[in-house]
Amino acid sequence: GAGVSQTPSNKVTEKGKYVELRCDPISGHTALYWYRQSLGQGPEFLIYFQGTGAADDSGLPNDRFFAVRPEGSVSTLKIQRTERGDSAVYLCASSPGGNEQFFGPGTRLTVL
Amino acid sequence: SQQGEEDPQALSIQEGENATMNCSYKTSINNLQWYRQNSGRGLVHLILIRSNEREKHSGRLRVTLDTSKKSSSLLITASRAADTASYFCATDRGGGAQKLVFGQGTRLTINP
Numbered sequence: 001g002a003g004v005s006q007t008p009s010n011k012v013t014e015k016g017k018y019v020e021l022r023c024d025p026i027s028g029h030t031a032l033y034w035y036r037q038s039l040g041q042g043p044e045f046l047i048y049f050q051g052t053g054a055a056d057d058s059g060l061p062n063d064r065f066f067a068v069r070p071e072g073s074v075s076t077l078k079i080q081r082t083e084r085g086d087s088a089v090y091l092c093a094s095s096p097g098g099n100e101q102f103f104g105p106g107t108r109l110t111v112l
Numbered sequence: 113s114q115q116g117e118e119d120p121q122a123l124s125i126q127e128g129e130n131a132t133m134n135c136s137y138k139t140s141i142n143n144l145q146w147y148r149q150n151s152g153r154g155l156v157h158l159i160l161i162r163s164n165e166r167e168k169h170s171g172r173l174r175v176t177l178d179t180s181k182k183s184s185s186l187l188i189t190a191s192r193a194a195d196t197a198s199y200f201c202a203t204d205r206g207g208g209a210q211k212l213v214f215g216q217g218t219r220l221t222i223n224p
Contacts, residue, residue, distance in 0.1 A: 004154075033211065042200050042214030043155070056211060089153070099143055099210060105154040 002026070004104035006092050012110045013082055021077040021107045025094030032075050033101060034067055035091040043091055049075060082111045117215050118201060124221040131188040133218040135201030136181075142206030144177055146186050149198045149217070158186075158199075191222045 005024045013019050025032050031050055035043035045059040049069045057067070064082075069075040079086055089108050093101040119134045135144070143162045147155040161168045161177045161184065168175045174187040188195055198219045202212040 031210070035212075035214075040216070042202075042216050043212075045211045045213065048211050059211070091154070093155075095210065099145070099160055099204060100157045101210075101212065102157070103147075103155040 004092055004094050004102055006090075006104040006107050008107060009105065010108045010110075012112065014112050015082060015084060017082050017111075019079050019082055019109065021079075021090050021109070023075045023077070023092030023094075023104060025073060025075070025092070026096075026102055027073075029094035029096050029102070030072070031095040031097060031101075032069060033093040033095070034075070034077050035093065037089045037091055037106070039088075046077070079109075082109075084111050087111045118199070118218040120218060121216065122219045122221070124223060125191060127191060127193055127222050127224050129191055131191050131195070131220055131222075133186045133199050133220070135184045135186070135215055137184075137201075137203050137213075137215075138182065139203075139205060141179075141203045143204050144175075144184050145202045145204070145212065146173075146175060146184075147200045147202060147214075149200065155200065188220075191220075193222050193224050196220060196222045 007022045033048050034046040037043040047067050048056040052072045064080045067077045087110050089106040091106045093103045095101045117136050145160045146158045149155045159170045159175050161175050172189045177184045198217045200214050200217045202214045204210050
């Protein structure tokens with residue numbers, strides 16, 4: 001079956017611009033997670049959805065970051081007024097509710 | 113913030129040898145998981161060990177957990193060139209969210 005997919009795979013933008021990153025989870029998975037991974041580091045938790053609602057957004061670094069999952073499936077991570085420090089790989093994972101999380105290939109965001 | 117700390121940060125061995133990676137963490141956990149990442153992109157779940165377990169095996173993988181020392185080790189036996197990747201431990205503190213806290217990873221290189 002299809003795994004978690006993320007689009008785009010790469011995104012280059014200019015400082016100050018708005019970007020949207022999309023995640024398509026595995027069908028039927030109720031839980032969805034966003035992580036951010038900087039070069040040479042492990043992934044860092046951003047936000048967790050259970051169904052349509054954000055159950056834990058404690059990892060979002062500031063109010064420029066926002067994520068939605070309006071129908072409990074696809075999720076979009078939105079970043080306003082991008083900064084160079086936002087450059088990273090953004091990873092999405094989904095889970096059927098157990099402990100294992102299934103990761104997508106990530107979106108590499110570069111802010112010039 | 114990163115809870116897990118992997119040791120060593122980088123490991124290079126010959127094909128056929130065993131590779132051991134260690135992970136330490138700071139807070140109490142519900143379970144600890146190991147993931148593999150190739151080329152800085154999507155992570156693949158390898159094995160999960162619960163806080164009440166001390167050792168677990170899966171194929172060529174052996175994981176140990178010492179909750180008194182807050183540490184875990186991953187052993188890969190009879191290494192292959194295809195095992196070349198970065199390996200991360202991730203802890204789940206429980207409480208329902210199951211958000212993972214990753215370490216910085218060990219970069220493993222298997223030389224043919």
